[in-house]
Amino acid sequence: MRLRLDASTHLLVLTGAGVSAESGIPTFRAGGGLWENHPIERVASPQGFREDPELVWRFYSDRRRQARDVQPNPGHLAVAAIEERLGDRFLLVTQNIDGLHRRAGSHRMVEIHGSLFETRCAHCDRPSFADDKVYYGADVPACDACERKGRKGLLRPNIVWFGEMLDPDHMRRIEVFMESSARARFVFLAIGTSGVVYPAAGLVLHARAAGAETWLVNADPPENRSAFQHFVQGPSGKVLPELVEWA
8 A cells, every 4th residue: 555645735744652662762651651750741741840840851861872883774764755745735733842853854744742852941931942951969950041040940851741731822823734735636644553642642633524545554553443444454664765746
């Protein structure tokens, strides 16, 4: 089964943890929802950060080191190559925070859960900034913008944690792309997703409502398999380089 793309196609791609797992990035579910016997919510929630910012930073410092030590796989590279051909008729929405899509060459991208390599203040509205440092022990970084105003503020990873809302600007960008794509041939392709994390898991329904042809590439049938017209089973790093047929 091949996905046919041509000069008029608009393509919206959604990627999940399965894509990065092929590069060696562990998923939350792979560890049974635990990290060093701590529930994931304890290191990935505003409450967890308030209670123990050192623990949270140790968790994300470990993740930064893991992400820096691995490389984009053929699935990441295949997505970047498709973008190169389609240009502004392409948009990538990724649930992954590891930066591997960007390192593979993707540019037209919405990182809806944030970026592992960005930091922001937990207390003020200072814009997020690029940051690849690792922080361990008592070395919890302070916000110098808060310090200049005589306040105490701690920096945190720029990640959407449990209990937090997605950036409305990101969601609007996706909506605008779908609206413009509805006037042309529109394809929605989901890759390496579990089909259980919303609102990302519901994007396929919005795409279908906009007239999209829907495709899914996944190692196993996910929870929302029935929402897709076409399903190609297998690892994305193996399937994606051979999936597209250019007209």
